[in-house]
Amino acid sequence: MTTITDVTVHDVRFPTAASGDGSDAINRGDYSATYVELSTDDGPTGAGFTFTNGRGNEITCAAVRALQHHLVARTVEEIAAEPVAFWRTLVADVQLRWLGPEKGVIHMATGALVNAVWDLRAKLAGQPMWRYLAELPTDELVASVDFRHITDALTADEAAAILDKGRDGLAGRLALLERDGFPSYTTSVGWLGYPDDKVRALTRAAYTDGWRAMKMKVGGPPADDLRRARIIRDEIGPDALLMMDANQVWDVDEAITNMTALAEVDPYWIEEPTHADDVLGHARIARAVTELTGGRCRVATGEVAANKVIFKQLLQAEAIGVMQIDACRVGGVDEVLAELLLAAKFGVPVCPHAGGVGLCEYVQHLAVFDFLRVGTSLTGRMVEYVDHLHEHFVDPVRTRGGRYLLPTAPGYSATMRPESIATYRFPDGPAWR
Numbered sequence: 001m002t003t004i005t006d007v008t009v010h011d012v013r014f015p016t017a018a019s020g021d022g023s024d025a026i027n028r029g030d031y032s033a034t035y036v037e038l039s040t041d042d043g044p045t046g047a048g049f050t051f052t053n054g055r056g057n058e059i060t061c062a063a064v065r066a067l068q069h070h071l072v073a074r075t076v077e078e079i080a081a082e083p084v085a086f087w088r089t090l091v092a093d094v095q096l097r098w099l100g101p102e103k104g105v106i107h108m109a110t111g112a113l114v115n116a117v118w119d120l121r122a123k124l125a126g127q128p129m130w131r132y133l134a135e136l137p138t139d140e141l142v143a144s145v146d147f148r149h150i151t152d153a154l155t156a157d158e159a160a161a162i163l164d165k166g167r168d169g170l171a172g173r174l175a176l177l178e179r180d181g182f183p184s185y186t187t188s189v190g191w192l193g194y195p196d197d198k199v200r201a202l203t204r205a206a207y208t209d210g211w212r213a214m215k216m217k218v219g220g221p222p223a224d225d226l227r228r229a230r231i232i233r234d235e236i237g238p239d240a241l242l243m244m245d246a247n248q249v250w251d252v253d254e255a256i257t258n259m260t261a262l263a264e265v266d267p268y269w270i271e272e273p274t275h276a277d278d279v280l281g282h283a284r285i286a287r288a289v290t291e292l293t294g295g296r297c298r299v300a301t302g303e304v305a306a307n308k309v310i311f312k313q314l315l316q317a318e319a320i321g322v323m324q325i326d327a328c329r330v331g332g333v334d335e336v337l338a339e340l341l342l343a344a345k346f347g348v349p350v351c352p353h354a355g356g357v358g359l360c361e362y363v364q365h366l367a368v369f370d371f372l373r374v375g376t377s378l379t380g381r382m383v384e385y386v387d388h389l390h391e392h393f394v395d396p397v398r399t400r401g402g403r404y405l406l407p408t409a410p411g412y413s414a415t416m417r418p419e420s421i422a423t424y425r426f427p428d429g430p431a432w433r
């Protein structure tokens with residue numbers, strides 16, 4: 001038995017705002033982590049985090065402290081034996097639920113804690129998270145999903161059937177990933193704060209390095225968006241994929257108008273074209289964009305979708321052609337499982353949201369597990385890649401020729417280097433003094 005003896009939370013912030021890295025139509029942040037460590041009596045330390053954009057990270061840290069009593073003195077084995085019961089202690093705490101429910105700061109704090117438990121489980125099993133998940137029996141995976149509020153779209157029996165079917169051909173799919181890595185796209189070329197010559201130089205360098213799918217930010221003045229898009233299309237040629245991300249800045253009609261102009265450069269998807277909660281708005285934009293491009297462009301969203309209920313509605317409304325789960329905005333691995341299964345049921349590919357700090361480290365495991373056991377296809381699947389801040393992790397992502405290589409270290413790749421925590425701890429670390 002391994003008992004969780006203590007929960008420590010660190011407010012870690014990296015001063016990224018000044019460089020324009022990560023800048024888009026809405027955000028210009030100091031990439032930050034609400035970083036959680038689970039101490040145990042005789043085992044490894046579990047690591048988890050949620051990502052924030054700088055100011056306010058202290059609020060997520062406070063939310064972790066409000067929830068942490070649900071973990072202390074629990075054993076990993078009893079949590080693993082009844083995962084939904086454990087998950088509900090966090091998301092359905094009779095007092096704290098009022099602060100969500102299952103959305104915003106309190107749910108992000110839940111994600112940090114739940115992910116830390118899964119990191120601990122995988123470390124105790126001596127396996128990288130993707131392999132640990134892929135090898136779990138179907139009944140254990142199904143038992144990790146809280147089906148409350150989604151049974152109208154996905155039942156436990158349907159989930160079990162998807163996961164059982166996912167065993168067929170698994171060894172062949174794994175061999176493919178071991179040989180080639182997991183497909184990826186880069187967001188590093190087109191942040192909104194970058195001047196044109198920097199966009200062109202970064203695009204050319206990324207193409208030379210093997211990337212054949214790139215994402216740019218849009219949502220500035222429409223003429224600027226089109227000019228920058230033409231630069232990237234000019235550099236990558238007609239065959240590589242060009243994705244666009246508006247980070248929710250447009251109204252529904254404005255999104256349709258702007259995509260009518262941007263269709264000229266053959267975008268593969270438009271991401272977050274309007275407010276993240278506007279399921280019906282996304283559906284309308286999806287219909288318009290499909291008509292406009294003959295189905296060549298689709299709507300993508302999900303990086304700030306708060307929970308599985310929103311994803312259920314986006315799928316039911318046929319509002320998305322690409323689903324972009326975020327590993328730590330939702331309530332950790334248990335809820336991601338529900339979302340991957342929903343996507344499989346509805347036949348929509350998942351391209352996880354990454355970037356920020358540590359998100360690439362997390363989502364590589366989820367994408368690999370999805371391919372091995374749930375979605376079982378690489379068609380339309382890519383993991384986002386952003387080349388920032390990996391050096392702060394003990395087990396950073398590795399890419400080759402525009403593809404993620406399989407992680408091999410036990411756990412969820414979430415463990416930060418102690419010296420990085422010490423240097424970037426806010427407000428008293430040397431980087432902030």
Ligand SMILES: [Mg+2]
Nearest residue numbers: 245271272303
């Ligand atoms: Mg985005």
